[in-house]
Amino acid sequence: MLLSKGYEITVFIPGKHLTKDKLYTKDGIRFVEFALIRTKASDFLGYETFIAFEFAAVIGDYLKKENVPDIIESQEYNGIAYYILQMKHLGYPLFSEIKVLLTLHAPSFLYHTYNEVPAYRHPYFWIGEMERWCILAADQLTAPGYFLTQAVQPYFSNKLSREIKVIPYPFEEKETEKDLSKDIRKNLFFFGKLTPQKGIFALLKAINNLRKKGWSNKITIIGGDHYYHPEQTSMRSWIKGKYKEEIRSGKLALSGNLSPSQLKILFNEGVVVIVPSIGDNYPFTVIESMQQGHLVLVSKQGGQGELVKHLENGLVFDHTIEGDLEEKILLINQLSLEALQLIRKKAVTSVSEKHNYETVFKEKKKILDEMIFTTNILNTFPFTRQPKIINNKNENKFIPDLLSVVIPYYNMGDYIHETLESIYKSAYTSFEVIIINDGSSDIHSALLETVSTSYPVQVYSQSNKGLSAARNAGANLAKGEFLVFIDADDKIHPDYFGEAVALLKKKKNVSFVGSWVQYFEQSNGIWPAFTPEPPYLLAYNMVCSGALVYNTNDFLQYGLNDPALKHGLEDWDAVVSMVANGKNGVVIPKLLYYYRIRKGSMARSFTPEKIISAVTYIAKKHHAAYAQFSSDLSALYNANGPAFLTNNITLDQYNYHLLPSWIPFKTKIIKAVKRFPALRNTAFKIQSLLKYRS
Structure with missing residues (x-):
């Protein structure tokens, strides 16, 4: 239909078995069957999330090679447009200029209910979250009928306030004489x-x-x-x-x-x-x-x-x-x-x-023209479950644009130079560095003294009070409008500070920014963080919460670390507190923070008992937030087990438990099952066949 009206159309299709893109033209329409090779995200993202990330990557390539298109049209199914829209709202170059029309087709969060799929099991619930967010984040929404415009409403915490415009499917075929005289009643x-x-x-x-x-x-x-x-x-x-x-x-x-x-x-x-x-x-x-x-x-x-x-x-x-x-x-x-x-x-x-084309096009053109001639205004970030915003006092004592980098230090003399070296390579140069020496030994205190001769840092010493107290002390000394904590053995990418601060300055409803995390030293894994929102946030730490860039004023009011959490998770508690008070955060889907995995670290000493104790404390502390999402949390726990056993919400964790331990190559099989949805059903069938033997 659009082709017949003079529009140029390019259709992008995932090419599951291609090693390079396949381009061809059919009936005047350009097709790009893109190879899933642009990123290595399949190593750490489940299949549907990976496809969405690859889709954004190929669109990014074409945005660079060609002009920004007037419209990108996508459906919501499986959150295929999730990362395109994330990059748009996060202000990625060229992506911020695109306009996305989302046509509702078959949202899994709705159809899973009809099909009796365990919708709260990983990754199904996460896929539904991606779809919901796409619906909120797109520039315009359409659906082919009125039914879907109403059916999706109960799946949003507040009724969807956005209008979904109904545009029927275009359908035309050459008129042929049809013999309608036959008796068809038995067919x-x-x-x-x-x-x-x-x-x-x-x-x-x-x-x-x-x-x-x-x-x-x-x-x-x-x-x-x-x-x-x-x-x-x-x-x-x-x-x-x-x-x-x-x-x-x-x-x-x-x-x-x-x-x-x-x-x-x-x-x-x-x-x-x-x-x-x-x-x-x-x-x-x-x-x-x-x-x-x-x-x-x-x-x-x-x-x-x-x-x-x-x-x-x-x-x-x-x-x-x-x-x-x-x-x-x-x-x-x-x-x-x-x-x-x-x-x-x-x-x-x-x-x-x-x-017919004429009738449908008349309605479609209205939407396309409206989108084309409307300027993008992206000064807020769309959140799926927006809590009530609390207008806190806006303190003016902070220096505009200055980023205060706080480093809690306890016997980290072997690593602090490497950490500071990465900080001072930052492309963003308006920052101060505050090191809180939390009762380190004489040897490590002496090593810290040598640091001040190499870097312009401020060092403050206190008796050992723990990580929470050290972070809070540094935060209270901060002069900058923005604040970040960096562990004394970690590193950052040169672009991290600049990209995070730019988002905090541009998005008036964003109070903190994180990124994906690259592990190093004793692990080369990746932590793909996600926008921290309930209900997931209340069960599962969705961001590397000890490495976020904050609006300082918001952190001091709602994010100070709780010393009572002596075994850890104090940084997760801070994020829960901020979000519960309407201070939301976003995640840049890039590897901008480097997290050292080493023996003897606090995180490596976690035990299930320590985690359970901390989680219980956090839930009681934030009772109102947990009560609000109690039904979702109950369903998530029943579908997936304890949240601390889940290391990635995009993967099919459940099938790990389906196959008996004696099956050869179980680890490789499970790895494949987690990533490729076609294998999930196979895993179920194998488990069904072997359940008596196991």
């Missing part, structure tokens, strides 16, 4: 994915009830197989077991996926297409079936109910009325051929009237 087909959401259970139940009344028509089920979580088996297997007599007698057929040419032969003389979805966006199956002159029987629950009018251009039943589907199936045989012919004829014209 019944279910056409759709084998999922609960598509209404397969309701249909099979209705058929079973009809059989008891003597109804003997055959029904054919066409559609791809899917995993059914409650029974830990595939839908196809479940149906074959439950309805084996029906299948054996030939009254129920499972055809699987069929090619367009196979469907054309099968549907050549016309059929009845049943679409009994319990909730659906606006299934294209209905549009195609109606345009081809088939009789459609659809549920009221979904976008299809907006196109199909009962006994006018199809048949409609209501899931909330007991026996209504059975009644409407029987009605098909009760209607005369002439009545059916009129309904089918009206179906064809209905699609042409509502979905």
Whole structure:
């Protein structure tokens, strides 16, 4: 449609098995099938999150090579546009200029509910969080029908205040003479994915009830197989077991996926297409079936109910009325051929009237023009669950633009020079360095003395009071508008301070900034941090909270470290406190902080008992915040176990426990399962087969 109106279109498609990008033109549209090789993010991100990151990387390449496009259009499914939108709102060069139109299609946070998927299990809940954030962060939202605009509302903490504009799918085919005189009443087909959401259970139940009344028509089920979580088996297997007599007698057929040419032969003389979805966006199956002159029987629950009018251009039943589907199936045989012919004829014209290019383009163009001629204003960052903002006193005692770097120091003489060397290589030069010597030994205190002769640092000494007290002492000495803590054995990237301060200055609702973390020395792993928001934040430390760049005033009011947390997690507690008080933070998805992994460090001495003690204290301390999200937290804990056993919310942690320990190459298998969703169902099947042996 857009091509026919003079627009230049480029379509980006993930190329799962490519080693380089594949570019081609088809019907005047440029396609970029991009190789998933631009980043190494598959080493530390789950599959869906990795794809979103790679998508942003390829868009970044094309932004550099070509002009910034007028519009980037994406769907929300699996958060594919997550990192494009993150980079836009974080002010990345060129990304900040793009305008993103998000077309709602099939949000997993909604469809998982329909499909009885354990939606709070990792990574499903995180994928839903990405989708929710994309919906809030895009410049404009559209959906093909009104159903989805309402169905997503309960999945936001406050009702979605943004308007979702309804733009029907464009659909045109060459007009061909259709023979609508055939009797199609015995050609019944279910056409759709084998999922609960598509209404397969309701249909099979209705058929079973009809059989008891003597109804003997055959029904054919066409559609791809899917995993059914409650029974830990595939839908196809479940149906074959439950309805084996029906299948054996030939009254129920499972055809699987069929090619367009196979469907054309099968549907050549016309059929009845049943679409009994319990909730659906606006299934294209209905549009195609109606345009081809088939009789459609659809549920009221979904976008299809907006196109199909009962006994006018199809048949409609209501899931909330007991026996209504059975009644409407029987009605098909009760209607005369002439009545059916009129309904089918009206179906064809209905699609042409509502979905023709001219009608749809008129509405689409309004949105595109509005976006193109609207200037981006990005002075705030969108948060999924925005707590009440507390307007704290704005102290003017701090020096504008100055960053106070506070280094708590306890017997770190072997590392402090390396840490300071990285700090003084910072591209951002307006900073002061404050070192708090927290009762170090004479040897390490002497080593610290030599530092002041090499670097312009301020050293303050106190008796040993612990990490929290040392950080707080440094914060209270800070003169800068901004504040950062750096452990005395860690390092930073030269760009970290500059990028963080720029965000704090630009985003008026952001109080702290973090980044991804690169481990070094005894580990080369990566910590991919994420925007710290509840409910996840209350269960799982989403950022390297000891290395954040803060607005100093906000930190002093809400982020001072709690000395009572003597075993650790005092920095996580500080983040929880700030967010609970409306002081939010963001994460730059770059490796800008280097965290040393070494024996003897405080973090290495964590035990489950220490963590449980600290988490219990934090939950009681922030009772109101935990109470607000208690149902989400309960569901997360039940789905995933103790949060401290989760090291990455983007990975499928659950399947680690499914396979017996005696399976060869278990570690490699689990690594693959965590990253690739297609293998999740396989893991479930293997576990089901081996559960008795294990």
